[in-house]
Amino acid sequence: MEAPVNTEKVLDIVRKHEDGWGGMIAVLTDIQYVFGYLPEEALRIVASATDTSLADIYGVATFYRAFSLHPRGKHHICVCLGTACHVRGAQMVVEEFERQLNIRPGETTLDGNFSLETVNCLGACALGPIVTMDNDPSTKVRPADIRKILKTSWKTDTEATDSLGVTVAAALGQEMEEATTI
Ligand code: FES
Numbered sequence: 818m819e820a821p822v823n824t825e826k827v828l829d830i831v832r833k834h835e836d837g838w839g840g841m842i843a844v845l846t847d848i849q850y851v852f853g854y855l856p857e858e859a860l861r862i863v864a865s866a867t868d869t870s871l872a873d874i875y876g877v878a879t880f881y882r883a884f885s886l887h888p889r890g891k892h893h894i895c896v897c898l899g900t901a902c903h904v905r906g907a908q909m910v911v912e913e914f915e916r917q918l919n920i921r922p923g924e925t926t927l928d929g930n931f932s933l934e935t936v937n938c939l940g941a942c943a944l945g946p947i948v949t950m951d952n953d954p955s956t957k958v959r960p961a962d963i964r965k966i967l968k969t970s971w972k973t974d975t976e977a978t979d980s981l982g983v984t985v986a987a988a989l990g991q992e993m994e995e996a997t998t999i
Contacts, residue, residue: 902945
């Protein structure tokens with residue numbers, strides 16, 4: 818579900834960076850921090866407040882992969898598909914996430930618990946394939962490790978065990994249901 822956009826909050830962010838060095842990137846970074854992504858409504862407010870075309874703002878928002886135009890899942894999975902990781906089998910890792918979560922890169926599970934994304938390099942090429950789960954890196958990841966990575970996120974989630982369990986149980990089958998007793 819998309820977050821409601823508080824116009825004053827967006828304008829506060831614009832004002833905060835009015836005289837700063839960060840420019841539009843700093844504004845968008847703060848908006849994403851507040852809303853979890855860049856809602857179109859917020860970008861329209863920024864465009865109006867800064868006398869910048871919406872197309873230019875989208876240009877910045879889509880150039881940097883750190884920005885997302887869609888709500889991300891509660892848990893954000895990022896798989897490196899840079900050359901070094903790719904030659905070590907990162908594509909198979911992506912396909913295993915796709916299979917277990919039933920989503921493609923750029924998508925979020927229906928219950929909003931997991932989103933999947935790929936990037937071109939995470940800066941630790943010698944340890945690839947690299948996967949981050951909520952910015953927590955796993956190195957030398959193989960398809961067989963995906964189950965454990967998903968389990969770890971699930972086990973450390975203390976806020977919404979029930980709803981998260983829906984996704985993981987669906988993705989991992991009976992084994993995850995048994996894991997609820999851990
Ligand atoms: S190519 Fe994956 S970390 Fe550099």
